[in-house]
Amino acid sequence: xxxxxxxxxxxxxxxxxxxxxxxxxxxxxxxxxxxxxxxxxxxxxxxxxxxxxxxxxxxxxxxxxxxxxxxxxxxxxxxxxxxxxxxxxxxxxxxxxxxxxxxxxxxxxxxxxxxxxxxxxxxxxxxxxxxxxxxxxxxxxxxxxxxxxxxxxxxxxxxxxxxxxxxxxxxxxxxxxxxxxxxxxxxxxxxxxxxxxxxxxxxxxxxxxxxxxxxxxxxxxxxxxxxxxxxxxxxxxxxxxxxxxxxxxxxxxxxxxxxxxxxxxxxxxxxxxxxxxxxxxxxxxxxxxxxxxxxxxxxxxxxxxxxxxxxxxxxxxxxxxxxxxxxxxxxxxxxxxxxxxxxxxxxxxxx
Amino acid sequence: xxxxxxxxxxxxxxxxxxxxxxxxxxxxxxxxxxxxxxxxxxxxxxxxxxxxxxxxxxxxxxxxxxxxxxxxxxxxxxxxxxxxxxxxxxxxxxxxxxxxxxxxxxxxxxxxxxxxxxxxxxxxxxxxxxxxxxxxxxxxxxxxxxxxxxxxxxxxxxxxxxxxxxxxxxxxxxxxxxxxxxxxxxxxxxxxxxxxxxxxxxxxxxxxxxxxxxxxxxxxxxxxxxxxxxxxxxxxxxxxxxxxxxxxxxxxxxxxxxxxxxxxxxxxxxxxxxxxxxxxxxxxxxxxxxxxxxxxxxxxxxxxxxxxxxxxxxxxxxxxxxxxxxxxxx
Numbered sequence: 001x002x003x004x005x006x007x008x009x010x011x012x013x014x015x016x017x018x019x020x021x022x023x024x025x026x027x028x029x030x031x032x033x034x035x036x037x038x039x040x041x042x043x044x045x046x047x048x049x050x051x052x053x054x055x056x057x058x059x060x061x062x063x064x065x066x067x068x069x070x071x072x073x074x075x076x077x078x079x080x081x082x083x084x085x086x087x088x089x090x091x092x093x094x095x096x097x098x099x100x101x102x103x104x105x106x107x108x109x110x111x112x113x114x115x116x117x118x119x120x121x122x123x124x125x126x127x128x129x130x131x132x133x134x135x136x137x138x139x140x141x142x143x144x145x146x147x148x149x150x151x152x153x154x155x156x157x158x159x160x161x162x163x164x165x166x167x168x169x170x171x172x173x174x175x176x177x178x179x180x181x182x183x184x185x186x187x188x189x190x191x192x193x194x195x196x197x198x199x200x201x202x203x204x205x206x207x208x209x210x211x212x213x214x215x216x217x218x219x220x221x222x223x224x225x226x227x228x229x230x231x232x233x234x235x236x237x238x239x240x241x242x243x244x245x246x247x248x249x250x251x252x253x254x255x256x257x258x259x260x261x262x263x264x265x266x267x268x269x270x271x272x273x274x275x276x277x278x279x280x281x282x283x284x285x286x287x288x289x290x291x292x293x294x295x296x297x298x299x300x301x302x303x304x305x306x307x308x309x310x311x312x313x314x315x316x317x318x319x320x321x322x323x324x325x326x327x328x329x330x331x332x333x334x335x336x337x338x339x340x341x342x343x344x345x346x347x348x349x350x351x
Numbered sequence: 352x353x354x355x356x357x358x359x360x361x362x363x364x365x366x367x368x369x370x371x372x373x374x375x376x377x378x379x380x381x382x383x384x385x386x387x388x389x390x391x392x393x394x395x396x397x398x399x400x401x402x403x404x405x406x407x408x409x410x411x412x413x414x415x416x417x418x419x420x421x422x423x424x425x426x427x428x429x430x431x432x433x434x435x436x437x438x439x440x441x442x443x444x445x446x447x448x449x450x451x452x453x454x455x456x457x458x459x460x461x462x463x464x465x466x467x468x469x470x471x472x473x474x475x476x477x478x479x480x481x482x483x484x485x486x487x488x489x490x491x492x493x494x495x496x497x498x499x500x501x502x503x504x505x506x507x508x509x510x511x512x513x514x515x516x517x518x519x520x521x522x523x524x525x526x527x528x529x530x531x532x533x534x535x536x537x538x539x540x541x542x543x544x545x546x547x548x549x550x551x552x553x554x555x556x557x558x559x560x561x562x563x564x565x566x567x568x569x570x571x572x573x574x575x576x577x578x579x580x581x582x583x584x585x586x587x588x589x590x591x592x593x594x595x596x597x598x599x600x601x602x603x604x605x606x607x608x609x610x611x612x613x614x615x616x617x618x619x620x621x622x623x624x625x626x627x628x629x630x631x632x633x634x635x636x637x638x639x640x641x642x643x644x645x646x647x648x649x650x651x652x653x654x655x656x657x658x659x660x661x662x663x664x665x666x667x668x669x670x671x672x673x674x675x676x677x678x679x680x681x
Contacts, residue, residue, distance in 0.1 A: 245463060246458060246460045246463035246464055247463055247464055247465055247466045247467070249415065249417075249458070250458055250464045250465070250525075251466070251477075252415055252450070253413060253415055253450055253451065253455070253456045253458070254450065254451045254455075254477070254478045254481065254528070255447050255448060255449070255450035255451040255452060255478070255481050255482055256447075256477055256478065256481045257447065257481055258447075260477060260481065264466070264469065264477075265466050268466075268468055269466065269467070269468060272468070342468070343467075343468060344467070344468060344512040344514070345467055345512070345514045
């Protein structure tokens with residue numbers, strides 16, 4: 001009886017440990033751990049440190065003497081910067097296992113986790129909406145281009161797509177800011193700062209939703225403009241090659257309706273290769289774009305990352321990087337599992 | 352060419368059909384003035400080298416010429432039951448319904464003939480849905496029946512994705528699917544070319560079975576003469592976009608008259624036949640953009656005379672239903 005039990009337990013363990021999901025998750029955990037360790041040491045290798053930067057700020061902003069500033073900084077920071085790096089690392093690791101991401105150096109005593117919880121939703125919202133718009137619009141335009149390849153529409157859209165996809169998004173952001181906001185004054189750039197207007201009540205009210213979209217307009221516009229070109233071009237190529245497949249000709253010979261062929265023969269197969277990049281983009285949603293969020297002063301996680309880098313707020317930087325890593329790894333696992341569902345030729349775990 | 356050994360009325364005929372493609376170098380004259388009849392219940396084989404216009408002719412019968420292909424002149428008439436329809440003047444929607452319902456085509460590349468992300472059943476049902484008239488249950492029953500007829504394990508195959516089937520199985524599934532709507536005409540474009548020799552044998556046997564069991568007219572497009580010899584009632588040799596010889600299968604193989612047909616037959620190795628040196632036709636098929644003068648075959652012909660350089664011969668009768676386009680054959 002006991003032997004049988006043991007055998008059953010062993011078999012279950014073996015089944016779990018060889019299952020695709022388990023191996024993928026194990027690999028994922030390893031990746032997160034390695035990246036976390038690397039970031040821990042790399043950010044501490046960056047020149048300068050939070051205290052020095054703070055002292056310099058005090059000196060330049062308030063005209064304090066160096067000594068005064070140093071005393072003030074010391075009283076504010078309860079960090080032991082002199083402890084050996086490995087000691088700091090293991091204490092960080094220990095806290096992490098208890099789910100404690102540490103506290104910000106500069107926003108005295110604010111836990112990193114609550115900062116992430118406060119700023120992350122705004123990034124998820126703005127980048128998520130942009131991804132949705134640019135992906136679906138890009139797919140649609142890409143297919144249209146492929147169906148009309150060689151025509152005026154295709155040529156002009158291709159030119160547009162390769163132009164916008166070759167400019168870095170922060171440049172586009174700066175151009176929008178300068179021309180739409182400052183020169184031509186088409187958009188009230190100052191009123192759009194922040195993620196909501198001050199004093200507005202959060203909730204599912206029209207005023208609130210409108211306000212949220214109002215503040216996210218410029219980042220969304222920038223993301224969509226720069227991301228759509230890539231989706232368009234990839235989808236166009238992928239559709240063109242799907243159109244040349246024999247099964248499309250055979251489908252025509254079988255007398256299928258044009259719509260059926262476009263959707264389930266051409267579109268369905270053309271979109272498959274785009275899923276990997278979509279999943280990777282979803283992973284990077286969390287990272288947002290520090291530069292775009294800083295340009296438009298949109299207070300999301302990217303903005304937090306950007307300001308924590310400039311003040312060397314180690315725990316915040318690390319917390320944000322950790323969240324980004326986890327989300328990218330998760331998105332990849334998801335993509336892998338999803339892909340095997342979408343394409344019967346691929347078995348999960350082969351990718 | 353109207354009078355042939357077959358007594359029944361034609362079900363499909365082309366009348367002086369000219370088909371061409373445009374490419375960077377100019378106009379490719381793929382099919383040049385073909386007039387040919389397919390009789391009810393007969394099987395006709397079109398043989399010839401690659402680039403002789405066989406496949407282009409086949410595709411034009413269901414108006415599926417690729418990309419830059421177009422009909423320059425001529426007509427294709429479909430006469431299933433007394434009334435005549437001109438395929439080239441049908442509307443797009445009528446054409447869509449016509450395909451597979453009246454003329455089905457089995458393609459050369461069966462390996463890629465099915466959408467890789469849909470199960471065989473989905474693709475069977477797709478086809479049926481596009482042509483109303485059969486319920487889902489009926490479609491399933493018919494699908495299983497046909498798969499069984501093609502010696503496949505119907506319940507397993509119908510649930511499979513294309514990649515789960517071997518090349519030979521996929522070809523058989525495609526043949527089964529082609530019979531789904533009981534078409535009157537089946538066009539088979541190189542049905543055995545991509546397969547190994549044993550699978551080829553198996554497909555030929557199945558096609559013979561289909562030929563005897565079902566009331567079908569068939570067009571075989573092939574460069575495989577043994578396929579033509581086994582399955583066709585009549586054989587037409589195509590060269591540079593036109594028919595150079597047509598006749599009943601026995602006449603064609605035992606008494607070929609055109610030097611090109613003679614060459615094609617001599618070029619086939621025999622396993623059991625006498626030992627002889629394998630023959631090959633010298634030279635290569637002519638450039639379809641810039642065709643030679645006179646008889647298009649004269650450059651490769653050992654019987655060519657001065658007349659062959661200057662004048663293109665007409666298709667003339669040399670026997671009962673046997674016609675040839677050659678000066679020296681008459």
